[in-house]
Amino acid sequence: MIRILPLSVIIVFFCLPVAGQTNTPKYSNEFLSIGVGARGLAMSNSQVAHVADVTAGYWNPAGLLNISDKYQLALMHAEYFAGIAKYDYAAFATPVDSMSHLGVSIIRFAIDDIPDTRFLYDANGAINYDNIRFFSAADYAFLLSYARKMKFVKGLQVGANFKVVHRVAGNFANAWGFGLDAGAQLRRNSWNVGLMLRDVTGTFNAWTHNTELVIDVYTQTGNVIPENSVEVTLPKAILGVGKHFVVKSNFGVLASLDLLTSFDGKRNTVVKSDFASIEPSFGMEIDYKKLVFLRAGVGNVQEVKDFDGSTYRIFQANFGLGVQVKNLTVDYALTDIGDQSESLYSHVFSLKAGFNKK
Secondary structure, three states, X not given: OOOOOOHHHHHHHHHHHHHHHHOOOOOOOHHHHOOOOHHHHHOOOOOOOOOOOOOHHHHOHHHHHXXXXXXXXXXXXXXXXXXXXXXXXXXXXXXEEXXXXXXXXXXXXXXXEEEEHHHOEOOOOOEOHHHOEEEEEEEEEEEEEEEEEOOOOOOEEEEXXXXXXXXXXXXXXXXXXXXXXXXXXXXXXXXXXXXXXXXXOOEEEEEEEOHHHOHHHHHHHXXXXXXXXXXXXXXXXXXXXXXXXXXXXXXXXXXXXXXXXXXXXXXXXXXXXXXXXXXXXXXXXXXXXXXXXXXXXXXXXXXXXXXXXXXXXXEEEEEEEEEEEOOXXXXXXXXXXXXXXXXXXXXXXEEEEEEOOX
């Protein structure tokens, strides 16, 4: 059976980009804040200080220097909101020389097969389901990462991303955006400190609307005709710290804490002000001989108002497992996309493989 998306829902859907362009640039390109890799998701995105594999191209490009393989590849597929939204990720990294690494990452977050009911009725007024067309609303990101060791400070390594963002809403609208990220990691014995500056120069998305496709419907329903404009993603700073503890001879524990600071107005976070908001996330990983991993994390702490006017806090709890067999690692995460007791959970799997020349 074909599910028909009401015309009013379609109209609201396409008004969202316009609303985002005429107000404070909050939540722009938020699909890039979801996270990649089941390991990072299971640890509630607390990765900036200690990430040491190909996923560092997303979390903190400086971490690419910790890869020991000649080539490393990662793949991930996740589905959110009961399978309505699909998230795909692929990444590759390799050393350039003994001092630097290069990485490439691709992300797609999309809702596919959205019914377009504008042509549901025939010229004679009869409903004809064969007239229904389908389109996708998709966000793409392409990241080119470079990392290099710094000789003048022991244990210091830095990295940067050049990213291209492409967003499409069927044939109705599309946008191109460009931005830069910068990151650093400092390692001292079993302690790791990291800093990630996302969209450090601001990421600008230039929207182009094909108004000829919707002008009739928008005029009939009294909606504002969209105009070409620019959407800005403001910078975010993430400060992270992590430490690995050895427990007996075969077991180890990694504890990490990230503090995400946004500068796009007051958000519903633990620390909030008109200038900046700070959101903490905590993660833990227990390993057995670096072969089997048990992970958990807590983040997305928010304050919710009850019907009687009182407030209470909710948080997002995540869990995960990982298994490494030679150069192949399979990770799993059980993530809650909202209130830990009522919202839908998502099962996320990711694969990481390392290759070396013989």
